Amino acid sequence: MRLSRRLMLKGGLALAALAAMPRALLAAAWPASAFSETAATDAMTDLFGTDQTTASDQIRLKVPQIAENGAVVPVTITTTLADVESISIVVEKNPRPLAATFELPPGTLPDVASRIKMGQTSDVMAVVKTKSGLFSTSKEVKVTIGGCGG
Amino acid sequence: MASKIKIKTKLSGDVADVKCLLLHPMETGARKDPDTGELVPAHHITQLTSTNNDVTVMLANFSTAISVNPYFGFKFRGARAGDTLKISWVDNLGGSDEIETTL
Numbered sequence: 001m002r003l004s005r006r007l008m009l010k011g012g013l014a015l016a017a018l019a020a021m022p023r024a025l026l027a028a029a030w031p032a033s034a035f036s037e038t039a040a041t042d043a044m045t046d047l048f049g050t051d052q053t054t055a056s057d058q059i060r061l062k063v064p065q066i067a068e069n070g071a072v073v074p075v076t077i078t079t080t081l082a083d084v085e086s087i088s089i090v091v092e093k094n095p096r097p098l099a100a101t102f103e104l105p106p107g108t109l110p111d112v113a114s115r116i117k118m119g120q121t122s123d124v125m126a127v128v129k130t131k132s133g134l135f136s137t138s139k140e141v142k143v144t145i146g147g148c149g150g
Numbered sequence: 151m152a153s154k155i156k157i158k159t160k161l162s163g164d165v166a167d168v169k170c171l172l173l174h175p176m177e178t179g180a181r182k183d184p185d186t187g188e189l190v191p192a193h194h195i196t197q198l199t200s201t202n203n204d205v206t207v208m209l210a211n212f213s214t215a216i217s218v219n220p221y222f223g224f225k226f227r228g229a230r231a232g233d234t235l236k237i238s239w240v241d242n243l244g245g246s247d248e249i250e251t252t253l
Contacts, residue, residue, distance in 0.1 A: 030196045035213045072217045091215060095180065099215035102224070108207050109165065113223035117178070117215045 031101070040090050040097035044127065047088065047101065048134055053127055056081065056135035061126040063141050070118040070143040075126075077112055083131040084110040092138075093122035118143045155237055155249040166229035166253055168200065168208075170237055171221050173247075178214040195220060198239040202229060202253075229253055 034046035041051040062076035077087050087110060088101040099116045110128065118124075118141060125138035154173040159166055172195065179192030192214060200208040207226040229235075231253055238248030 030211055035211070074221075076223075089215075094215055096213055096215060099213055101211045103209040103211070105206050105209070107226055107228045109225040109227060111225045112210075113169075113221070115217040115221050117217055 034101075035096060035098050037098065038095060040092045040125070043096075043098040044090065047098065048127075048129060050134070053134040053136035056128070056137060059126055059128055059135060059137040061124065061137050061139050063124050063139050065140075066142045066144065067118060068144050070120070070145055072115050073118050073124075073141060073143075074115050075113065075124065077110075077126045077128075079110045079126075079128050079135075081110065081128055081130050081135060084128055085131065086129045087112055088127040088129075089114075089116060090125040090127055091116065091118055091122050092125065094119050153247055153249040155239075155247055157235075157237060157249055157251050159235060159251060159253055161229060161231055161253050164229055165225055165227050166202070166233075166235070167223070167225050168235065168237075169221070169223040170249075171219060172198070172239060173219055174239075174241065176214065176216060176218045176220065180214075193241060193243055195239045195241045198222060198237065200224075200235065200237045202226065202235050203233050 031047055034043050037043035037046055044051040058081050059079040067073045075089055084104055086101055086103045089099040090097050091099050102112050104110060121142045123138045123140050125136050127134060127136045156171040158169045174195050175193055177190050177193040181190045183190050194214045195212045198210040208224050233253045234250060235253055236248060236250045240246045
C-alpha cells in the first residue's frame with residue numbers, strides 16, 4: 001500500500017516535470033490550442049479572437065495551382081499592407097488547418113516562404129494581421145497525392 | 151553537435167534575405183509505421199526564432215503541417231554587413247538546434 005503510494009507520487013512528479021519542460025523552453029507561448037483545432041474557423045478564432053477577415057488584393061499568395069506531392073507544397077506570402085504584425089497560413093481541409101503563423105517584429109519585411117503539407121485539394125488562405133485588422137486572400141491548390149499520413 | 155541547419159543570406163542594401171533549411175522529421179502523429187501498423191508519435195518543430203545582433207527579427211510558430219526538413223525564408227530591414235544572425239528552433243519533444251552566421 002505504502003509502496004504504491006510512493007510510486008504514484010513519483011510518477012505524478014515526473015509527469016509534472018515533463019509537462020513543465022517544453023513550456024520553459026519556449027520564449028513565447030506556442031499557440032497549442034489554435035494549432036490543435038480541427039476547423040479553420042475555430043483555429044482562427046483561437047488565434048485572433050475572430051474568424052472574420054477582410055479580403056485584400058494587397059496580399060500576394062504564391063502557391064502552385066496543382067501540387068503533385070501534397071507533402072511538399074511551396075508557399076510564399078508577400079504583402080504591401082502596412083504595419084504587419086503576423087502572417088498565418090491556413091489550409092482549410094487539412095486535419096489541423098492552421099499550418100503556421102509567423103510573428104513579424106517591426107523591421108521585418110512581410111515576405112515569408114516555406115513549404116507545407118496538404119492532405120487533399122483545398123483552399124490555402126494567407127491571413128495577415130496588421131494594426132488595422134485582419135486581411136486575407138486564398139487560392140485553391142489541387143493535390144494529387146496527399147501529404148498527411150497514409 | 152554540429153548544427154544541422156543550412157543557412158544562406160544575401161544582403162542588398164539594408165535588407166537581408168535569409169533562407170534556411172532545417173533538418174527534422176516533422177512527424178504529424180497521424181502516420182502509421184509501415185512495419186508495425188502503429189501510429190508514429192508526433193515530432194515536429196514548434197518554434198523558430200531568429201535574432202540579428204540579439205534583436206528578434208522573426209518568430210515562427212510551426213505546426214505539423216510544415217513539410218519534412220522545413221525550408222523557411224524571410225527578409226528583414228536594418229541589416230548591416232558583419233551583423234550576427236542567429237537561427238534556433240525547438241521541437242515538441244524538447245529537441246533544439248541553432249546556428250550563427252555573419253551577414
